[in-house]
Amino acid sequence: MxxxxxxxxxxxxxxxxxxxxxxxxxxxxxxxxxxxxxxxxxxxxxxxxxxxxxxxxxxxIAWPQVARVSESADGTVKFLLTLGDGESVECVLIPEKDHYTACLSTQVGCAMGCAFCATGMMGFRRNMTPGEMLGQVLVARQYLLEKGVALALRNLVFMGMGEPLLNYDNLVKTLEALHHPQGFDISGRRITVSTAGVARHLLDLGRTGLCSLAVSLHAPTQALREKIMPGAAKLPLGELIEILRQYPMKPRERLTFEYLMLDGVNDSLEDARELVRLLSRVKAKVNLIVFNATPGLPYQPPPAERVFAFQEALKAKGLTATVRKSKGADIAAACGQLRAECEGEGAAGE
Ligand code: SF4
Structure with missing residues (x-):
């Protein structure tokens, strides 16, 4: 069928x-x-x-089944969804001031093997279909409707489980469906795809004009990236930046780089200087995300003063750097960390 x-x-x-x-x-x-x-x-x-x-x-018409809904005190809602073949993925609704953002998964598991990510630890299981990706939006919207929540679901971020560009064809079909005027009719400005960097699809995605891009960087040097993001580091940092220099952008647009701060790993002032050096070749802004301590993963969040010093070091060199507030947004933004959160609550689905 x-x-x-x-x-x-x-x-x-x-x-x-x-x-x-x-x-x-x-x-x-x-x-x-x-x-x-x-x-x-x-x-x-x-x-x-x-x-x-x-x-x-x-x-x-088969939507993903909602196996469990967890509501955080700050209004973040996490869905554990069961797919047609029994596999599980997670999707998160994040409350903002005047709207909700949904954080969506693109793969069951992930092949990138990032050391700080529970999804990376589980390895790759399979790609999600367009219907499974879109089904997350349907479920999230339905939840808000049934709850009678006045705030609309407005923004979508592909930052959940999986590397979106390793499921490229299905991702583009999903983005096209989201744009369709007789469908969700969501503009590309309200959709962000987050990638650790996959050379063969980066520029193609930019040319579609279907979304904004966020690059999960998390390390300022190739050596450190190889340690904590072995899959992503197959595309050397220098080459990644060279590709991004060609990324189609509007005149005042800047590329967003996500940087997950890990205590004693990538949070020193020397790391900040390396990051400034690396990003001097592109029009960039940086989102600093403080790691959420996760059982089973050997990392801790840095102390607040170190995060502040790191941010100031970037700003002193003219690089816009924002620290994400510690709420649901952090869970979702740290691609794959949302799974870690749910696993902590015993909802791994495995
Ligand atoms: S952080 Fe993202 S790219 Fe890395 S293993 Fe986790 S889901 Fe994959």
């Missing part, structure tokens, strides 16, 4: 036409899927009865 939420608009159109219906019917079905969050083909009442019957013979 085809899962309708796995189809691109074009694929849905092809399916509808193959069932003997005119192409415009696809637009109606698409609206039911994405705008109305419909989960039952029979409920698509403004389409013809014949189409509904034929569609139900070959297709279904």
């Amino acid at each position: 085809t899962n309708l939420i796995d189809l691109t608009f074009h694929e849905l159109e092809t399916l509808v036409v193959s069932l003997g219906e005119p192409p415009y019917r696809a637009r109606q079905v698409w609206q039911w899927l994405w705008q109305k969050g419909c989960r039952d083909i029979a409920a698509m009442t403004d389409t013809s009865k014949a189409l509904r019957a034929r569609l139900a013979e070959v297709a279904t």
